[in-house]
Amino acid sequence: MVPNEPGSRPGTEFELRWRSSRHARRLLTLALFGVFLATLARRPEFAGLAAPALLLLAAGQGGRRPPRITVRARLRSRRGFEGELIALDVTVAGHDGCAVRLALHPGPEIAPAGPAAADGPQARFTFTAERWGRRQIGALEVVLRDRWRLAEGHARMELPRFDCYPAPARQRTTVVLRRLPNRLGEHPARVAGEGIEFSGVREYVPGDRQRSINWAASTRRGRLQVNTFAAERSQDVVLLADATSDVGEPGRSALDLALRGAAAAARAYLDARDRVGVITYQWGGISWRAPGLGRRQVYRIIDSMLAADTGGWTSDAIFQRLPRAALPPGALVVVFSPLLDQRFVETLRDMRERGFTMLVVDVLNAAPPARPGRVDQLARRIWRMEQEAIRFSLRELGVPVLPWDGEQSLDLPLAGHTRRPMAARR
Amino acid sequence: MSRPAALRAAALRAAGGAVGVRAAAVLLGAVCVVWAAVPLPHRGLADLALAAAIGAVAAGALRLALTSVPTLEDTYLLTVPLRAWLRFLETLRLVPWEEGALLAVLWLEVLHPSRPWHTAVLGAALVAYLLSTHLAETDAAPRVLAPQARVLAAGAALLALGAGAGMLPAVAPGAGSALLRLVAAGALIAAAGLVLPHVTRTGDRS
Numbered sequence: 335m336v337p338n339e340p341g342s343r344p345g346t347e348f349e350l351r352w353r354s355s356r357h358a359r360r361l362l363t364l365a366l367f368g369v370f371l372a373t374l375a376r377r378p379e380f381a382g383l384a385a386p387a388l389l390l391l392a393a394g395q396g397g398r399r400p401p402r403i404t405v406r407a408r409l410r411s412r413r414g415f416e417g418e419l420i421a422l423d424v425t426v427a428g429h430d431g432c433a434v435r436l437a438l439h440p441g442p443e444i445a446p447a448g449p450a451a452a453d454g455p456q457a458r459f460t461f462t463a464e465r466w467g468r469r470q471i472g473a474l475e476v477v478l479r480d481r482w483r484l485a486e487g488h489a490r491m492e493l494p495r496f497d498c499y500p501a502p503a504r505q506r507t508t509v510v511l512r513r514l515p516n517r518l519g520e521h522p523a524r525v526a527g528e529g530i531e532f533s534g535v536r537e538y539v540p541g542d543r544q545r546s547i548n549w550a551a552s553t554r555r556g557r558l559q560v561n562t563f564a565a566e567r568s569q570d571v572v573l574l575a576d577a578t579s580d581v582g583e584p585g586r587s588a589l590d591l592a593l594r595g596a597a598a599a600a601r602a603y604l605d606a607r608d609r610v611g612v613i614t615y616q617w618g619g620i621s622w623r624a625p626g627l628g629r630r631q632v633y634r635i636i637d638s639m640l641a642a643d644t645g646g647w648t649s650d651a652i653f654q655r656l657p658r659a660a661l662p663p664g665a666l667v668v669v670f671s672p673l674l675d676q677r678f679v680e681t682l683r684d685m686r687e688r689g690f691t692m693l694v695v696d697v698l699n700a701a702p703p704a705r706p707g708r709v710d711q712l713a714r715r716i717w718r719m720e721q722e723a724i725r726f727s728l729r730e731l732g733v734p735v736l737p738w739d740g741e742q743s744l745d746l747p748l749a750g751h752t753r754r755p756m757a758a759r760r
Numbered sequence: 761m762s763r764p765a766a767l768r769a770a771a772l773r774a775a776g777g778a779v780g781v782r783a784a785a786v787l788l789g790a791v792c793v794v795w796a797a798v799p800l801p802h803r804g805l806a807d808l809a810l811a812a813a814i815g816a817v818a819a820g821a822l823r824l825a826l827t828s829v830p831t832l833e834d835t836y837l838l839t840v841p842l843r844a845w846l847r848f849l850e851t852l853r854l855v856p857w858e859e860g861a862l863l864a865v866l867w868l869e870v871l872h873p874s875r876p877w878h879t880a881v882l883g884a885a886l887v888a889y890l891l892s893t894h895l896a897e898t899d900a901a902p903r904v905l906a907p908q909a910r911v912l913a914a915g916a917a918l919l920a921l922g923a924g925a926g927m928l929p930a931v932a933p934g935a936g937s938a939l940l941r942l943v944a945a946g947a948l949i950a951a952a953g954l955v956l957p958h959v960t961r962t963g964d965r966s
Contacts, residue, residue, distance in 0.1 A: 356856070357894040363859045364866075364886060371870045379876040380866075381946060382922010383883030386915025387890075393911045433904060451899065481907050483894060 345406030345427065350478060350487035352399050358484035361387040394482030400430040405476060405491050412494070413633070416501040417462055419447055422493070424474060426455040432478040432487070441472035443498075463498035465585055466593060468640065471496050499636045500590065502597035505744035508606050511569050511666050511691055512755035519568020520607045524755075527565020534562045570611070570625045570662045571603045575639055576671030576678050577616040582700035591697035591740040592670035593639055598744055599668055600635045604628070611660060614639050615671075615678055622660040666691050666756070672698035673724050673735070686731045691756060694728060695747065696737045778899055782824045785892040789817035789861060792885045795878075796868040804871045813864035820857035824896045858893055862886065876926030880919050887915070 354362075368384025371377070403426055410421040426434050437451040438459045447460040463469050471493040478487040510521045522531040535551050538558035551559035573596045580589040596612065603610045604627070611625035612635045623638040661667075667690050673679055686692055698721070702714050725735045736747035745752070793813045800806055831849055832838070838846070869882055895902060905912075 355894075356858075356897070357890065359856065360858050360862065360890050360893070363862050364890065367863055367866050368883075371866055375870050377870070377874055377876075377879075377926055379874070379879040379923050379926035380870065382919045382925070383866075383879055383886070385918035385922060386883065386887045386912060389911050389915045389918070390908065393908075433900070435898065453900070479898070483898075483900075483904065 345404040345425070346491065347402055347404050348476070348489035348491065349402050350400065350489055352485050352487045355479065355484055355486045358391065358394065361391055361484070365391060390482065391484065394480065394484035397480035397482050397485065398430050398432070399480055399485060399487060400428055400432065400478070403428045403476065403478065403487075403489060405474070405489065407474060407491060407493055409471075409494060409496065413497045413499060414463065415499045416464065416466055419460055419462055420496065422459045422461070422471065424457050424459065426476060429455055429478055432480055433483070435477040435479070437475040437477070439473045439475060441470035441493075443467070443469055444471055444496075463496060466498050466500040466590070466640065469496045469498050497637070497640065499633075499640070500593040500597050502601055503591075503594045503740065503744050505595075505598040505602040505748070507745045507748060507752040508602050508608070509666060509668070509693060509748060509751045510755050511664075513664065514567035514569050515664055517568050519566055521567055521569060522564035523567040525565050526562045529563045529566035531564045531566075532561060533564045535559045536562055568606075568608050570609050570665035571599070572625065572661055572665045572667045573599055573610065573612045573635065574667055574669040574671070575612065575614045576669070576673075576675065577614055577639075578678055579672050579674040581672060581674065581698070586699065586740060588672035588674075588697045588699065591699065591738065592672075593636075594740065595670045595695055595697060595738060595744060596639060596668075597632070597636055599670075600632050602744075604631055610635065611665075612638050613656070613660060614641070615681070620656065622656060624657075624659040625662060625665070661690075663689075664691075667693070669694040670697055672696065673721070673728075674698065679724055679728070682728065682733065683731060686728075686733055692733045693748075693751060693756070694733055694735045695744070696725070696735050697740065698737075699739055777901065778896070781892060781902070782821075782896045785824060785889065785896045786817070786821040788885060788889040788892055789820060789858075792865050792882060792889055793817055793861070793868075795882050795885060796865045800868075801871045804867075806868060806871050809864045809867045809871075813861050813868065816857045816861035816864060819852065819855070820861060820893065823852050823857060824893070826852065827897060827899075858890065862890075874926060876923040879926070880923035883919050883922075884916065887912070 365384045365387035368380050368387070372380035372384065406425045408423045410423070414420050424436055426436070433453070434455045435451065435453055436457045438446060440446055440450070440461060443463055443465045445462050445464055447462055450459070461471070474491045474493055476489045476491065479485070512524065514521060514523045522529055526533055535548050536559065538547065538560050542560045546560045548559045548561045575592050575596045577589055577592070580587050582588055600610050600612070607627065609625035609627055610631060611623050613620055613622045621638060621641060623634055626634070667685065669682060669692060671678060671694060673694070673696060682692065682694070702717055704714065728735050734751060738744060738747050797810050800810060826849060829849060831846060865886065869879055891905060
């Protein structure tokens with residue numbers, strides 16, 4: 335059986351498996367044992383006791399039982415964010431007057447937000463996905479009961495998958511490069527242009543617009559002066575999500591934070607009209623989505639990170655093999671990583687040496703468990719020193735490493751770099 | 761009343777109704793056990809039957825109370841207490857407690873000397889117990905039984921006739937006379953069965 339896709343009209347047909355209900359089996363027990371005792375004890379009142387059950391069983395034999403039904407399950411949205419309320423509309427056709435009961439059996443990480451069962455041929459179930467990923471919503475159980483409630487027809491429908499996106503963190507400010515590519519955007523560049531941000535005053539030359547004449551400065555200097563403005567440019571931003579290590583408690587692990595942070599950064603930079611792409615670094619390869627513009631790019635980026643719909647894939651985790659479209663020269667690279675994988679750290683060093691301006695958001699918020707043993711404590715200390723050494727070596731290369739706990743806004747750790755343009759030191 | 765408040769009120773009403781039906785099923789089960797047991801005859805495994813009836817009704821009540829408790833499909837890497845709890849739930853839901861209670865209660869009743877009206881009342885209570893248990897386990901409203909009203913009324917009439925037949929004095933002493941009354945009761949049920957299609961057809965139209 336193929337589950338319904340959103341928008342499909344006819345629904346899915348199911349063969350019903352009819353069997354006698356528990357109620358019928360109990361009535362049968364009462365009837366048979368009553369008749370048995372009546373015969374055994376020769377007491378007609380026991381035959382009378384069995385009579386109502388016998389009558390009900392006999393009456394239920396002629397009930398209508400449809401051999402098949404059509405179930406239509408439609409998700410209001412196939413995508414949503416963690417904790418977002420999603421509705422599932424279910425309609426059952428062809429039940430032929432039988433009582434219909436619908437029960438939702440939720441899949442892993444799916445939490446019903448209302449009753450998980452409903453009576454009637456139409457019902458709406460609401461649920462939320464508790465953690466990002468491609469989630470199996472679960473199964474829908476349809477139970478039909480005949481008029482006498484003596485027979486039950488069962489059908490089970492596997493519900494469609496649901497893409498749950500990580501809930502983006504909060505980020506309103508952006509880091510802007512000092513040298514921006516020659517492309518129209520919203521960031522004021524250091525060169526003069528047709529923007530709206532005032533940059534200075536210079537002497538009038540023929541061809542300048544009359545409206546840009548600064549009359550106050552002209553009066554003071556005795557010659558015509560014109561205002562100059564900063565050009566407005568956009569930048570390429572590549573988000574680099576490290577999916578090699580997932581440490582910490584589920585829901586607040588390093589990977590959770592990396593994806594939430596990357597989603598927030600994608601939104602913030604796309605809102606600033608920048609071209610944003612993503613590279614997801616994982617064991618066995620790299621998936622990437624070339625920088626692009628627009629609101630849809632947020633979803634493309636998150637899809638790419640969830641490996642649902644990747645733009646490209648290289649089997650070796652070597653950044654030199656990435657096409658220029660995936661990692662354009664001069665792009666700002668924002669890395670979300672716990673920096674636990676040595677190969678990934680080497681890759682960052684390599685990228686830095688190739689001249690990329692980089693910023694690492696450190697999403698490591700877990701440490702090895704603190705045990706009382708002396709050796710354990712020593713190992714823990716060595717581990718901590720190694721981590722500090724990794725971060726120190728990156729800072730020495732000119733790569734800022736900004737710790738982020740996932741709770742606070744991303745604006746706080748980025749504050750030191752959002753106030754002024756960021757320069758790429760060679 | 762605003763829409764969320766109305767929805768909350770409806771949900772509360774539904775929950776209250778479900779609790780009421782479950783409580784009714786448990787009470788009817790307890791009434792049936794007491795009705796069939798008092799006075800307790802000390803023969804024919806009456807003590808065992810009483811214990812079985814009480815246990816079955818109690819387990820059935822527990823099953824109804826735990827109907828909405830979900831079971832985990834993936835039991836991998838669960839703790840021992842959680843596994844034990846899941847196994848307990850599975851057993852509770854698998855065993856036909858109500859059938860056991862029926863057998864025990866009827867056995868208790870048959871151990872008593874003939875008391876036809878008492879048995880008839882027990883029969884009515886048992887049918888009510890089964891119906892309320894069914895409503896409770898399917899979370900259905902009592903109105904779903906409306907189409908069965910005619911048949912239940914016919915069953916009640918037969919129950920009364922059965923009790924009446926039990927009270928008739930024997931035409932002659934011996935086993936033959938009792939058997940004759942039994943045959944008469946059976947014939948009555950068969951006659952009701954013949955009339956039944958007409959009764960249910962009328963019910964279908966309604």
